[in-house]
């Protein structure tokens with residue numbers, strides 16, 4: 249067995265996934281399933297693990313100092329392995345599996361999840377040989393060695409498309425559910441739509457046949473509209489920002505969107521594409537900074553290599569924005585879902601308000617500017633959802649709370665660590681009462697937001 253750093257070096261990284269089962273932890277419910285569909289389209293046996301059933305295991309093998317998403321995802325892999333062993337008995341072969349755990353660089357602990365998981369997995373005799381496939385924000389989540397080189401570009405583009413389709417499907421669900429004719433119908437409908445869409449990605453991702461995906465998306469949206477009762481008046485609109493895992497992972501945030509909806513809200517959560525676009529945007533900014541340093545020392549070969557890299561990231565970002573705009577426009581022909589924002593626009597918001605800076609980095613850049621965007625864009629309240637002790641979200645809270653106070657927009661932090669919070673419902677109820685007052689004071693949400 250490789251010890252310590254050797255294990256980290258040898259069993260975390262980019263390995264060929266040929267003939268392996270790729271285990272994907274669920275973050276965003278719809279997005280994870282679509283991503284698995286894309287992997288399958290490229291010949292990888294990818295599977296989304298059932299989530300949150302292993303929380304007790306995740307807590308047992310952590311000290312309590314780790315971020316909550318680290319505990320949840322650790323629990324997911326340990327639980328999955330436990331169940332596979334029980335199911336397969338002597339046929340269980342840990343070498344068949346690869347566990348997917350990307351990372352982000354920067355001051356955040358997300359960069360350490362897969363290392364920590366590695367250390368825990370290494371303490372189990374029969375789990376030492378499971379490898380961890382890691383993509384990193386350092387190169388904007390390039391697929392690297394996980395697939396054959398010739399498929400890398402198409403994979404990246406199809407994977408991005410699955411992210412934005414997942415975002416759109418989420419927005420459709422949040423748009424229709426508060427107005428559904430029969431309780432539970434919207435969620436059931438979108439669950440089936442998600443599985444069908446994952447199959448379509450499996451079928452069409454390899455050839456990048458996005459036209460087929462859009463055709464089906466249109467059918468889904470048209471069907472979704474039928475679920476709505478047009479006689480229900482529009483409700484106060486709540487925007488969610490925060491730490492990406494917690495705000496997206498339904499069980500970890502104790503289904504906060506549904507809870508707010510039950511209390512009379514229509515909710516929009518920040519998207520997943522926001523993070524992907526942000527990492528690409530950051531790589532361009534970083535390259536610009538490095539370019540200046542190389543210029544100062546007249547290091548021309550490094551400058552040349554960097555310019556090439558920068559152009560590639562620019563092409564990626566332009567492609568991402570283009571695809572995103574096209575898809576949202578397409579979906580908005582059939583249902584008035586909310587647009588997603590452009591990262592350069594968020595950057596400008598922070599510069600305008602002089603309260604934070606992209607130079608400092610982390611998700612706080614997105615959450616602070618996103619909250620301002622909601623507050624100035626007609627939303628009736630903002631919720632910051634994050635794990636207990638999360639560093640960027642705590643920064644966000646300290647900056648956004650007084651700002652929302654000045655803007656007179658209701659704001660609340662919703663913090664999670666897996667424990668039951670007896671006052672949570674009462675707190676959210678109070679928040680929604682304030683949101684209603686804001687809604688009333690501002691004469692509802694204006695004519696541009698009426699049913700289509």
Ligand code: SF4
Nearest residue numbers: 315356357358638639
């Ligand atoms: S964003 Fe928060 S929860 Fe995520 S790794 Fe950083 S500190 Fe932990």
